[in-house]
Amino acid sequence: MEKRITFNELRKIKDSLPDGSIRQIAQEFELREETVRNYFGGANYTDGRAVGIHMEPGPNGGIVLLDDTAILERAQQLAGTAV
Template identity: 60%
Template sequence: MVITFNELRRIKDKLPSGSSQRIADELGIDVDTVRNYFGGKHYDAKGNVGIHVEQGPDGGVVTLDDTTILDAAMRILNQQ
């Protein structure tokens, strides 16, 4: 999946407080992996985030190898 970096950040910013931990718990992954997926720089994360950023307009383009974290975030947003 391809999405702009700024759109990915907008999705993250809409999530309620504690959502990164909730997603991490649901998926059985480290919370820093979730934070990195949305553009964080937590280098001690214990998992691969699977995103590739290419610089450009609107923050650049992000290619997501796996949308599992994004899908979990969208479920949380849809529950609101």
């Protein structure tokens, strides 16, 4: 399921995650931690891989199109911001 979100909103969710959440998400989805960080706007493609986010310039850090929302939904649950 695709979703559009601003980059600032995506970073706000990441920044509100409790300690250890990136590791937990990585384990649950059988990904490297750097790959999960890349989902939230990181750019470490040596230790992580691309995860289906597409960024377009614009207000609020630009628009991010997420190809799959599973990581976002899990992060929102862990952060207590699930919609």
